[in-house]
Amino acid sequence: MRCPFCGHEETQVVETRESDEGDVIRRRRRCLSCDTRFTTYERAEVTMPSVVKKDGSRAEFDPAKMRASMMLALRKRPVSLEQVDAALQRIEQKLRSSGMREVQSSKLGELVMRELKKLDKVAYVRFASVYRSFEDVDEFSRLIKEI
Known part of the structure; x- marks a missing residue:
C-alpha cells in the first residue's frame, strides 16, 4: 500500500x-x-449481474427499483418492512450466488413473484397481474385458482 x-x-x-x-x-x-x-x-467487492430487458437492452441491477415495485404490490397490506427486507436479501443472495454476469428481467420478475407469494397472496396477484400483462379475466382467474 x-x-x-x-x-x-x-x-x-x-x-x-x-x-x-x-x-x-x-x-x-x-x-x-x-x-x-x-x-x-x-x-469485498461483489458485483450483481446486469439485467437484460425484454427489448434486449441492458441495465445495472437496481435494488431500489425492485424494492419500489414490491412495495407498490404490498401497498396497504399487513407485511412489515423487515419481511420485505428479508425477501429482498434472499433475491439478491440468489443472484449473487448464481455467478451469472447477466440475468433476464423475466427471471428477476419470477424471483420477486416467488417471494411475494410467500409474503402475501394479494400482493402476489397484484404484481403478477402487471408483470404478466393479463389480457382478459380468464388469465386472472387461472392465477387466483392456482393460489
Missing part, C-alpha cells in the same frame, strides 16, 4: 480489526519512510 502522504511504496500494518458486521476490515498502517500513520478499509 502506497503512503498517501509521501508516496512511499512500503507500509507496515500496525493493527487489524474486523467490523461488528464482519464485512469490513480496518487496518492501521505506518509508512516506513515518513513514519506517518493512516487507516485503510477493506471490503
